[in-house]
Amino acid sequence: MKTKSIKTLKFLGLGFLEPLIRMFSGEEPKKNASVFIKKTLFPIASMGLFLIIWHSGATALYNKEANERIEKARVEQGEEAAIAMEECIKSGDISCQPNTLPSPAQVYAAYKTLWNDHIEISDKKDKFAQKTAKTNAKRAEKGLSPIEYTGRPSFLDQIGTSLKTIAAGVLLAIFIAIPIGIIIGLSDVLRNSMNWLIQILKPVSPVVWLLLVFMIVKTLITDPDLDKSFIISAISVGLCAMWATLINTSVGVSTVDKDFINVSKVLKLSIGQNIFKIVLPASFPLIFTGLRITVSVAWMVLIAIELLAQSPGLGSFVWEEFQNGANDSNAKIIVAMFVIGIIGFLLDRIMLSVQNFMTFNKA
């Protein structure tokens, strides 16, 4: 039971809880307590330290900008204006607040605002759905598409869109990179002749990919019903992120253990059997390592691409908030930053678990 739960935790990437379980099951409580403190409490303490540094940094920046504003008022409009400005800032009036790095408290408040906003919007959506249920049923009978809610998306909706885009992009990357990787991995000639192209395309910036995809998609897709910006950003994400998988697949396929190849030769396996029964399973560990890199690159690139492609998602949320310049815009951007980081971390953990699952070489 204990070893099993520890195994599960490790598989989920929560291995740092191991000493806690050992401690409570009465196994060397002293040693495990100290391991737990080292492994878990110190990281938590470092989080606290981080918040303190952040808070004091934000306060310092706030004061600096406040002083600058007062000085500016004094120089340009005289002493009276300076006093008015100082009072205005102290009173917390939105019109004269210094616009700088938000403090942790402000970010937390922005987080709550976003959350309430989401609840409000989903309420509206539910009501809209109830209202239009009858009409939509009638429309469905006539074969018409249902009326959809077209209001502003909430922050959580934006996260959902981003996840959808990255899923589409990574799937695309898988379907392009793995077959090509296998083909060029199997043939030295192809690998050598394709190598220049891969090496040149690999470091190309996401922005350029986006523009390239835009050029092509704009011409190919003329149907106005299709969500062009989604397609463009998904394809761009896929193209940017697929290289790690492509290269790892080709390396994995070309370096399959010679013994396995000999087994395949002795058994006279056909080309298809050789690929699916020997070569592909043997290169799974490397392929999944590549996929893990692909997913993390895809997530990083996605935000930039959404920002530029004007497709809905976290990237455009950040951009809109930046353009918006409202009082809590900066804090909302920081919230988005943390959300992006945490989701990226979780995606990486998931891929790590998949990777561990697919690696058979562990003794």
Next chain:
Amino acid sequence: MNALLEKQIQVIPHLDGKPEMLVCKDIRKVYPTPKGDYVVLDDLQLSIKQGEFVSIIGHSGCGKSTLLTMIAGLNEISGGNVIVDGSPIRGAGPDRAVVFQSPSLLPWLTALQNVMIGVKQVFPHASKAEKEEICKYYLDKVGLGNDFHKKATSLSQGMQQRVGIARAFALKPKILLLDEPFGMLDSLTRGELQDVLLDVWQKEQITAVAITHDVDESIFLADRVIMMTSGPYAKIGDELVIPFERPRNRKAVLEHPEYYDYRGYLMNFLNH
């Protein structure tokens, strides 16, 4: 020593009248190097009868593994012919099963699946149950009756090599090729596996060629020990018929009054 050689004329009973299964004719192996060709094997002749167990000994690097991989079809032949059952070989094939030095099981498959992958190739028309029966029969024979569904990686080296032996026999090959099959095992496990190998071989009567550099192993396993000269230009230096009766029993072989004569003869060859 002379008494030993006089006895060599005699024919091993279980090979009497059997046709030749493997003939190596004028075998030559050349590796091109920047300094010119390196000739590993030159003008090598070998003929093995159906059902014969031959072991090949020689110093490291003399080219015995090269010879075996050439017979298996995994290594290009620079000159001469390898003739199996009357026709020259073209590439590798399941009629010449190989037990490699490292077990080389596919680590993502179970023991049963590792044997099955070969059985499927050799008996494509057998029903699923029949194929499974073949696999289980041989796994059982090598002592893995309880480990059919264990992953290859969770088996010990010795166990993995047992699966390797089962996989080779399950192909029902014409020739079984063993490339230092027990070289990576500790001496206790090696002894066990020699017994397992001989046990299955006794029932199947397959022509077998085993490479080894262990003199005792070569005597215990084989009807005939082939001694290779050191390379380059390696060829067969001498051969010795081991007439101990079959089925063999380790204790009986070791206690045979002439055992040390045979051993001495082989050691003498290797030391010169």
